[in-house]
Amino acid sequence: MQKDSKINKSCCFQRHGFLTGMVFLLVIALLVCGNFRASPVWSADMPVVIVDPGHGGNDKGGQGPGGQLEKRVCLALAKKLEAALDGRGAQVIMTRTDDYGISVDQRASLANRHQGDALISLHTGASRNSAANKHCIYYDLPPGGDQGPAAADHDSTIARKWDRIQRRHVRASALLAESLRAQVDQLEMPDGADVMQAPMALLHGLDMPAVIYETGYITHPTMAEKLENQAYLESLARALAEGTMKFLRDSS
Known part of the structure; x- marks a missing residue:
């Protein structure tokens, strides 16, 4: 027992x-x-947005009357846009996260490697005329125009020429630009934002809808001061994020 x-x-x-x-x-x-x-962790269902702060390192970009530098404004706005997009459920990839130089080819390579669903490249305008001031959103006019088969050039050694790859996305890029304008125009802007198509070397090699956004002229005294205002940059970042996400939702 x-x-x-x-x-x-x-x-x-x-x-x-x-x-x-x-x-x-x-x-x-x-x-x-x-x-x-x-x-939540990132998933395949989350859109990937590439945020590209213009200039950096030795490339200062434009300069304001008070010593404001375009490269710094672009990075500050990019970080706020990253946070705004993250809060709306997007996965954000920054082409640069600090003050260092990065070439056009490096920016395109990084964006394409991460298979972005959209790219927003941030810049400021500049002019010798200190009274000039406007907001512009550019989408690409690829070499040879935006008609015809996209990225169809091949030979025995080169699978695809990057300088034509944006052609397939031109119409979508135009829609992205209009979506951004609709949101940005709700802010206090000089005469609203202009959407323009022009040859843009930065955009040629991008295999995704892509635009360049110029947020006012840093050479304009009043605009230069606004570009140092954190509240203004945050409101602008929210508008850009909402325009980007609306474009992605409408395109899905």
Whole structure:
């Protein structure tokens, strides 16, 4: 009887340990699931938006009357746009995250490697005429125009010429530009934003809808001061994020 009692006690301890372990694993699973709901991870369903702060490093871009530098304005706005897009459920890839130089080819390579769904390149305008000031959104006019088959040039060694690849996205890029304008025009802007098509080397090699946004002229004294105002940059970032996400929703 003593031997059987020891066996029964051992079985009870094993059953108790098994049940305790199962409860512990269940609690852990619920906590993990709760964390995933609170902090969603990126998935294939999330749009990828490439945010491209213009200039950087030795390339300062335009300069304002108070010493404002385009490269700094672009990076500051890009970081706010990144946060605004992230809050709207997009995965954001920045072409640069600090003050360093990056070539046009490097920007295109990074964007294409991450298979972006859209690219927004941020710049300011500049002019020798300090009274000039406007907002412009450019989409590309590829070499040879935007008609005909997209990126169809091949030979035995080159699979695709990047300088023609944007052609397939020109119409979508125009829609992206209009979507951004609709949101930006709700802010206090000089005469609203202009949407223009022009040959843009930065956009030629991008295999996705892409635009360049110039946020006013940094050489305009009043505009230069606004471009240093964090609240203004945040409102602009929200408008750009909303325009981008609306374009992506309408295109899906």
